[in-house]
Amino acid sequence: MDELAVKLFDIQAVKFGSFTLKSGQVSPIYFDFRLIISYPAILEKVAGLLWKKCSNNATVDLICGVPYTALPIATLISVTNRVPMLLRRKEAKEYGTKKLIEGDFRPGMNCIIVEDVVTTGTSVLETAIELRKLGIEVTHAIVLLDRRQGGKENLSKHGIELSSVFHVEEIMASLEKQSKVDHKVAEEVMNFIRGNRQPILNRNPRLHVSLEERRSSCKHPIASRLFDLMMAKKSNLCVAADLPSLDEVITLAESIGPKIVVLKIHVDILEDFSLTKIRQLKEVARAHEFLIMEDRKFADIANTVQQQFHGGVYRISEWADLITAHPLPGPEMITHMFGDSSSDSRRTCGCVLILEMSTKNALTNEDYAKEAAKWGLIASDIVTGFVGQSAPNSDFPGWIQFTPGVNSSSASGDSKGQQYCSPAKAVLERGADIIIVGRGLINSQDVVATAETYRTEGWAALTQRITNP
Structure with a gap:
């Protein structure tokens, strides 16, 4: 040597x-x-x-x-x-x-x-x-x-x-x-x-700030509500209820509702959709205290998404607590979709931007995510958080990160390009605040027990990240 x-x-x-x-x-x-x-x-x-x-x-x-x-x-x-x-x-x-x-x-x-x-x-x-x-x-x-x-x-x-x-x-x-x-x-x-021994300058303080402190930074009531639910239920679990029947979704929600803070649905795959049934789901959400996310992934010109959000057969703005949107069309899409500052939907529904996806070879690269995060912060009175596989370099602690593709199975993904990660990896390595679990739960033999396992693992990882920065 x-x-x-x-x-x-x-x-x-x-x-x-x-x-x-x-x-x-x-x-x-x-x-x-x-x-x-x-x-x-x-x-x-x-x-x-x-x-x-x-x-x-x-x-x-x-x-x-x-x-x-x-x-x-x-x-x-x-x-x-x-x-x-x-x-x-x-x-x-x-x-x-x-x-x-x-x-x-x-x-x-x-x-x-x-x-x-x-x-x-x-x-x-x-x-x-x-x-x-x-x-x-x-x-x-x-x-x-x-x-x-x-x-x-x-x-x-x-x-x-x-x-x-x-x-x-x-x-x-x-x-x-x-x-x-x-x-x-x-x-x-x-x-x-x-x-001159020094720690890495914390590139993302959000990851290690207490939920109470982050709640005080929120600019949207839905984000504040979500932090309240997380702390009260000791859960950061969102379940992706990708089922073809709204009746099935309601049954699932009634059984796992106490374990989750968000239920994510795709309204356009429901074969039996009706406003009556969606109101039933809303009642279940109130009873078990969780939010409903419509994963619509809005991505069109402002005039079109405004009609998709407020009108049509689904009338999403009347019942969704959270919606997802691609930032690709630009910030005007979001601001016009929710209407002016007096619009009720600005306060009753929060927007979650899709910065990254969990699929292999997705085109949402690092530069795209950085630019999207910038204008998301500008519209922070509407944007409550983002979907991502990593934490963007943002100092704003009021944003909530939703990470999909969480699955505790030994498989690394499915045959259709989806990539999986464990709850601990999603939270500790990728910066997730909310873990999104889909087939790993809804296809299990005992959805209640599986939901409890994911709730426990996800919450333990989040607690570890906050208390051991």
Whole structure:
């Protein structure tokens, strides 16, 4: 290890002086491991040492390098050890596949992330988030150098074990031992490292704020009501009642109503719809205290969706507490659909924006979700939350995240492109406040017992996320 440390110093991959880091801090040491690619023998040595750090090479399905320095290292590991590699882009291209993750994989495969330097762990976490969106398991990352400034601890909170070839203390000890730096420089570096251990800046405070505090930030009465129900019932369970008969939906609601906070339906698949029956469902919702979400996924011009919402045979605005909408047509669709500020529907029904879907190869990419979240915040007096597979970078704690595709079965998805995740993964890794469970419950032998299991698991995960940030 002393030999490798000296070689890295000799090629100036380890520099001493005064360097401004990405965080804005001025550091007395800088690691420029991009230079390694010009020295094949060193690159080979680094790749070999990193591969040895894998906890169990036999169970590695995939590896993925954090762009960009780690990409050639990951490539060499892939070729040498015959382990398939995925490529993560920093941003999706505007042409071709437009994907952030390239490669051949299946949901449920596990992937080890490769990085050159870890400080707080943000870059590794960002890569893990993109992989997890696709159903890929990420529990381990390997890094050439851990600066020991909080990265290992931060990643552990997100279920990622970090293994490193070097700690910064070890590199400094080797260089001082080989007379490459004097004791004064080594001490200056170590004082800087010890004085600048830091957690990842919380990119989404919403995830760790108490429900009581978040409720006080709500700008829509339905969002406030939902927080009240969650706290009172100790539940964050939404059941997707995708059944063909409204009579069946009512029967299901009567049995599982005490366990849930939201019942999601698709009114246009109901073969026996009538306003009389929908009012019966509304009475069940009042009795058992849950909200009704009509998963209509509005996505048309404002004039059309206004008629779809208020008129037609369904008259959705008269009974739905929540509706879903695609942000694709733009913010005018939402504002005009609900009417002006005096409209009753603005207060009695909240809009849930669909930022991401749980289906494979969905076109709702990261850039789309970010832009949609921006105008959703502008219309926060109407928008109560969003459907997503990850938490958008928003500081607004009053938004509620609904995550679909929650299923405790061992299957990673169905034959139609749906991708599953467990309640714990949805809440702890993907940022869900409300877990949406469909076939995993309605097809079970005992829907009440299954609902209680999902309620317990979902609530436990949410409590853990809030109390152990």
